[in-house]
Amino acid sequence: MGRSSNAEKIELKKSKIMKKARLENREEILNGPIAKTLFKLAWPVMIGNTMQVAYNLADTFWLGRVGADAVAALSVGFPLVFLMVSIGAGITVAGTTLVAQYMGMGNEEKVNKITAQIFVFVGSLSIILGLIGFLFNEPVLNLMGAPENIIGDASAYLEIISLGVPFMFAFFIFSALLRGYGDTKTPMKMMVFSTLLNIILDPFLIFGIAFFPELGVRGAAFATIFSRAIAGIIGIYILFTGKKGLKLKMKYLKPDFKEIKKILILGIPSAGEQSIVALGMTFLMSIVSQFGTVVVAAYGIGSKILSAVMLPSRGFATATTTMVGQNLGAENINRAEKTAWVSSGLILGIMTFLAFVFNLFPATVISIFNTNPEVIKIGTSFLKIVGFSFGFLGVRFIIGGSFRGAGNTFIAMIIAIIALWGLRLPLAQYLGINLGWGPNGIWWGMFLSNFVTAIIASLWFKKGGWKEKAI
Numbered sequence: 001m002g003r004s005s006n007a008e009k010i011e012l013k014k015s016k017i018m019k020k021a022r023l024e025n026r027e028e029i030l031n032g033p034i035a036k037t038l039f040k041l042a043w044p045v046m047i048g049n050t051m052q053v054a055y056n057l058a059d060t061f062w063l064g065r066v067g068a069d070a071v072a073a074l075s076v077g078f079p080l081v082f083l084m085v086s087i088g089a090g091i092t093v094a095g096t097t098l099v100a101q102y103m104g105m106g107n108e109e110k111v112n113k114i115t116a117q118i119f120v121f122v123g124s125l126s127i128i129l130g131l132i133g134f135l136f137n138e139p140v141l142n143l144m145g146a147p148e149n150i151i152g153d154a155s156a157y158l159e160i161i162s163l164g165v166p167f168m169f170a171f172f173i174f175s176a177l178l179r180g181y182g183d184t185k186t187p188m189k190m191m192v193f194s195t196l197l198n199i200i201l202d203p204f205l206i207f208g209i210a211f212f213p214e215l216g217v218r219g220a221a222f223a224t225i226f227s228r229a230i231a232g233i234i235g236i237y238i239l240f241t242g243k244k245g246l247k248l249k250m251k252y253l254k255p256d257f258k259e260i261k262k263i264l265i266l267g268i269p270s271a272g273e274q275s276i277v278a279l280g281m282t283f284l285m286s287i288v289s290q291f292g293t294v295v296v297a298a299y300g301i302g303s304k305i306l307s308a309v310m311l312p313s314r315g316f317a318t319a320t321t322t323m324v325g326q327n328l329g330a331e332n333i334n335r336a337e338k339t340a341w342v343s344s345g346l347i348l349g350i351m352t353f354l355a356f357v358f359n360l361f362p363a364t365v366i367s368i369f370n371t372n373p374e375v376i377k378i379g380t381s382f383l384k385i386v387g388f389s390f391g392f393l394g395v396r397f398i399i400g401g402s403f404r405g406a407g408n409t410f411i412a413m414i415i416a417i418i419a420l421w422g423l424r425l426p427l428a429q430y431l432g433i434n435l436g437w438g439p440n441g442i443w444w445g446m447f448l449s450n451f452v453t454a455i456i457a458s459l460w461f462k463k464g465g466w467k468e469k470a471i
Contacts, residue, residue: 026103029182029326034335034342038319044188045179046315051188051195053308057369058199059220060304062206064370066216068297071370073153073217075300076146076289077137079281081161084133088169090271091122092176093321094263097407099180099246100322104329115177115239116252117259126169133162144286147293153217160218164225167232174235177246179318180325186244187235194231198223269409273400273416280420287428287442295439298375301366302382309354309387313394316347317401324405333467340402340461344395351391359387378439385443389450396450399457408466415457423449 028037056078063070095118102110137158141151171194175187201223208214215222239248288299320343327336358365366379396419403412424445431441 026106026182026326029323030104030330030332030335034323034339035346037323038316038339038343038346041182041184041319041322042312042315044184044315045318046311048175048184048188048191049311049314050308051191053304053311054195055198055224056304057308058195058202059224060301060369062202063217063220066206068293068370068372068375069150070153070217071300072147072293072296073150073157074220075296075303076141076144076150076285077154077157077161078300079144079285080133080137080140080158082277082281083275083279084129084162084165085168085172086274086277087129087271088122088126088165089172089176090269090274091125091263091267092118092169092172093270093404093409094118094265094267095122095173096176096180096321097266097325097404097409098262099177100182100325100405101329101407103181104326104332111181112247112249113252113256113259114263115246116248117256117263118177119173119236119239119248120253120255121260121263122169122173123166126166130162130165133165134159137162140282144282145289147289147296150293157217157221160221160225164228167225167229170232171228171235174232174239177239178244179322181244181246182322182326183244184318184322186238190231190235194227197230198227201226266407266409269413270404273409273413276413276416276420280425283425284428284442287425287432288439290433291439294372294374295378297370297372298366298378298382298439299442301369301375302379302386304369305365305383306386309358309390310351310393310397312350312354313347313390313397316343316394317397319343320398320401321405324402325407328406328467336402336406337464337467340398343402344398344458347394347398348391351394352388355387355390359384362387381440382443385440386446386450389447392454393450395454396457399454399461402461403466406466411460411466415453415460418456419449419453423452 028040059074060071063074095114098114099111102108102114138151138155141154141158146154171190174190178184178187202220203209204212205215205219205223206217207219212219236248238244239246242248285296285299288296320340323339324336327333327339362380362383363376365383366376370376370379396415400412400415403409403415427445427448428442429445431437431445432439433441435441437444
């Protein structure tokens, strides 16, 4: 009896400590210094996103030692992986928005109900998407115009990744919900663990070190899926136990179509936005592919480096989503708007500075991943031209994050459509192919699309039609 009483006291003490931490976290988001709170929320997301980029960079680094064809197979396959993942990741944005706004209201029971509904709905969706990716990847690769010599490896990579989609989505659910809650550190820790595991496994499975088989491109896929699966399983365990505040309660696991409708209203535009980005990447790759394997390899390396440089923007965008959502939930509309502008100003300065620094040695950076002189030359042009649009792309990310925090995911989707389909793809086709500028024309199309879209997004946000809660 005494032992049971002591255990209950310990659990009660833990519960009180956790509740106090939640209240302090909410207070800081609603009333603390905006810039300081943005940095506090953003830096764990940046590290987590760094780990995400490290996944891809590690694969690119080791496959670069196999050859340009292996890198090209990975580069061609990546947009399709991104397309599958983006649908689920987009739906989980609804979870971030709803959790943030319910937290702003102080309604934790609704937070837990949304947690369960997101888990059920997105989990089911992941199984469907994984099967589609497994069955239909090769026809899509052919439609993209992928070079014949790399289709076999690219298809094998996509088949393995597709089977692991449910595990990847489990981690996305976990991360999105906790970020809306205001906890960005726990998803970061899990992402660091998963990435380190992937980096360790990559060379063993790609080259067949020790007792492992030599799998090449397939090895990179297996390493990614295994490390993602471990992180996803641990994340779901944390949600079921409620160790981090959010609790996945069994009584809420039965589908509630009223809540699912909210998820769909917010999630479909976000999924559409992410899918449009992925589809745009796929079409852009079809334009790049017309210039051969070397240009495809250079573009793949350049794009992954761009993803790494854009990490601060993505971190601040996520932090902005959380702060805008919680402040709107608490009726702090002016603070929500001020958060968006402060975040935009910070990221414009940070990314412009990084662009100058990064352009001091672009060839050296490209050569880390591939030593082919032509790949280095073309990749250097990519970084020099696209580099000075980093700040504008960052502003677009922040404004998009602000719209998502407000629950106005439809506008964020429209901005993405303008950026890719209205500007980037037509400009890449016209400048690169029609005017005969070659790969440089594609890079200039990317630059111009980032610049123009940042202006459009800022003007749209300034109009203020987003200032209503999603709930």
